[in-house]
Amino acid sequence: xxxxxxxxxxxxxxLWQRSVFDRLLAPILHKYSYRNQIIFLDIATxxxxxxxxxxxxxxxxxLPHGKTMSIELKIVRWPGARQGRPGYTHWKDFFFETxxxxxxxxxxxxxxxxxxxxxxxxxxxxxxxxxxxxxPLPFSRLNTWFMRNILQLPERxxxxxxxxxxxxxxGRLAPxxxxxxxxxxEGFRVNAGGLVTDLWGxxxxxxxxxxxx
Numbered sequence: 001x002x003x004x005x006x007x008x009x010x011x012x013x014x015l016w017q018r019s020v021f022d023r024l025l026a027p028i029l030h031k032y033s034y035r036n037q038i039i040f041l042d043i044a045t046x047x048x049x050x051x052x053x054x055x056x057x058x059x060x061x062x063l064p065h066g067k068t069m070s071i072e073l074k075i076v077r078w079p080g081a082r083q084g085r086p087g088y089t090h091w092k093d094f095f096f097e098t099x100x101x102x103x104x105x106x107x108x109x110x111x112x113x114x115x116x117x118x119x120x121x122x123x124x125x126x127x128x129x130x131x132x133x134x135x136p137l138p139f140s141r142l143n144t145w146f147m148r149n150i151l152q153l154p155e156r157x158x159x160x161x162x163x164x165x166x167x168x169x170x171g172r173l174a175p176x177x178x179x180x181x182x183x184x185x186e187g188f189r190v191n192a193g194g195l196v197t198d199l200w201g202x203x204x205x206x207x208x209x210x211x212x213x
Contacts, residue, residue: 017075032205037062056115072117078127099170131191136207
């Protein structure tokens with residue numbers, strides 16, 4: 001049974017993220033998108049699979065003036081929640097993946113280098129899984145910041161078991177407060193009742209209305 005769980009860990013995580021997204025975030029993104037024109041991709045079609053696996057794009061949103069925004073979504077659990085030993089506080093850092101696999105002969109670049117999305121939408125799930133804190137990070141500006149500061153950011157290796165084999169994903173930890181301060185990014189929170197607020201105190205997702213720099 002334990003081996004079966006390890007074999008299906010990637011699928012389990014994908015299903016968990018999708019269920020949290022569908023329940024908490026999807027209705028909010030649809031409500032506050034420009035004219036409600038937003039598409040949530042899934043890998044049921046060849047085109048969607050290409051966008052997700054090659055371009056690392058999970059969402060496409062129409063913007064004013066005929067523009068389109070592409071979004072990569074990441075939702076992370078409360079620390080230790082899955083193991084039943086939850087931590088006292090949430091993650092204080094973003095994890096920016098630089099290598100999806102570091103096994104010799106199977107190396108693969110991480111989404112920090114390969115994603116073609118306009119926005120990285122990073123979300124932290126609450127312990128009770130009834131709310132998300134989210135940060136819309138413009139990928140172009142984020143990459144510039146990342147390369148300028150990469151040597152100062154601690155490196156972490158994650159086991160990341162897929163099909164029973166640890167791929168040893170590698171990434172860098174970047175303080176959430178510092179990244180948001182330097183990039184001038186405002187976060188927002190959603191819960192089962194809808195959008196709570198952004199940090200300006202207004203229920204409006206500005207990043208869905210403007211083309212990222």
